[in-house]
Amino acid sequence: MQPPYHRLEEFVPLTGSDEGLVRRFAASSRKIHRGHAIRREGDHVGGIFFLMEGWVASSMMLREGRRQIVKVHLPGDMLGMPSLSLSRAGETLEALTDVVVSVIPCPALGRMFIENPRLAVGLFLSTQKERVALMQSLSWIGAASALERLAAFLLDLHSRLNAAGLTRADGFDLPLTQQHLADLLGITPVHVNRTLKRLDQAGYVQRSRGRIVIADLAGLRAVAANAPPRFADHEAWTRLGSPSGNHIPDPRAG
Structure with missing residues (x-):
């Protein structure tokens, strides 16, 4: 199965080694049937999920038992990223169709930030795109x-x-x-x-x-x-100085 890594390369041009790493992530894929939870709100956070096939809803429960869907995920999306900052999962990930996901454990994700900065920057910029989407959806709910x-x-x-x-x-x-x-x-x-x-x-x-x-x-x-946002694509990578190594520059230099 060819990994749908278009979301990872939308801001950063991927190299062959980057694509190889994504394929290794995809090798551990598993199928989840429609209507089943990939992970529930309150579960242990052991990693994130790379959506290979299908549609997934990310939702939260309100106190009175009502559900609020906050995102519909499509192939190529990373699922469960917000919960990395929480002690327990903050959302339920439910398969809206039969789906195929690849599990990326937290330690593997941590190593990627150190060993593969290009892919890490791509993932970082992709999460900013998710934040823009959340800002837009909040504006819809509040005023549209x-x-x-x-x-x-x-x-x-x-x-x-x-x-x-x-x-x-x-x-x-x-x-x-x-x-x-x-x-x-x-x-x-x-x-x-x-x-x-x-x-x-x-x-x-x-x-x-x-x-x-x-x-x-x-x-x-x-x-x-509102009008669809215009994203910077690979210009975002250029803005950041196209980082490609582990060296952290001294901000006082230059």
């Missing part, structure tokens, strides 16, 4: 209408799936239920259904048996909560 939220989410999915090579003719499979979308966007399933119909009737999207086609990309962007 259901139509604006759903339009922005579909645009985000389309962009991420396209980067992973998982779109066809501007369309993609959508394995999320209306309850999943409601838990993610902070609206009711009934409101999700009505909003999808509005987008369909307006000609922005076409729905058919769990598949979404973006029929009017410009129109969908016009009604979305």
